[in-house]
Amino acid sequence: MAMSWSHTVLYVKDTEKMLDFYTRVMGFHITDRGMIGNRTSEIIFLSQDPNEHHQIGMLPVRKDVGASNSVAHIAFRIEGLTELRGLITALRGESIEMRPTSHGNTWSIYFQDPEQNGIEVFCDTPWHVSQPAGKLWDMDADDATLMAWTKQEFEGEPGFEARDAFHKRLAETLN
Ligand SMILES: [Fe+2]
Known part of the structure; x- marks a missing residue:
């Protein structure tokens, strides 16, 4: 199954x-x-x-x-940073407050829809790190700056490794 x-x-x-x-x-x-x-x-x-x-x-x-109170958030994966920045621009245009959090394995933004449902949209980083983990990231940083920052911030954290290596092992565990 x-x-x-x-x-x-x-x-x-x-x-x-x-x-x-x-x-x-x-x-x-x-x-x-x-x-x-x-x-x-x-x-x-x-x-x-x-x-x-x-x-x-x-x-x-x-x-x-008032806010939805039984679901913390629903999350969508987006292709990459370019697409995520497009959404950030659109959300800024709507004056929607965002909380940018990198979980080491994601660059995520958290916000609320018009009826206060919690939404996360994220793209993957090239890495995995043990969860939970999270640090605020700069939504205006360019790709190179963000990659360097993320690696530097998370490479000392437990479980830090290449994303592919982690998911290959997870697939073996789950099968
Ligand atoms: Fe999430």
Whole structure:
């Protein structure tokens, strides 16, 4: 048995605002929408992975106010630093506060969507380091500076090694 992550379904209050954010800022496409079986609510499906019908579903039935309180965050991998910087620019344009954290194996940014769901978007670094680990990184540093900084900050930490070596061993463990 091997499970891989497919999707998250969120209860939402302001569907229009959430759809605008997830399509315009985050780059998702609406892949389907319609009333659910008992016709009490619509469900909207979004994806940007051709192999997933939906990565996010939205059910506009959320009644509570304030931040989501049972999910810490949902996380998306993005191809690389160029794409991550594109998102950072877009989020700055929306005045969305970000917390840039490198886990040694990622360059991550954490922020909240318009209904205060915690979101992480990250790209991989070339390294692995034992977790948890995290240091604030400079979202305005260029690639070379960031690579050098990350290596310097994490190479003394437990478990530091090349990403490929770690994942090769993990694959052997999990199989
Ligand atoms: Fe995470």
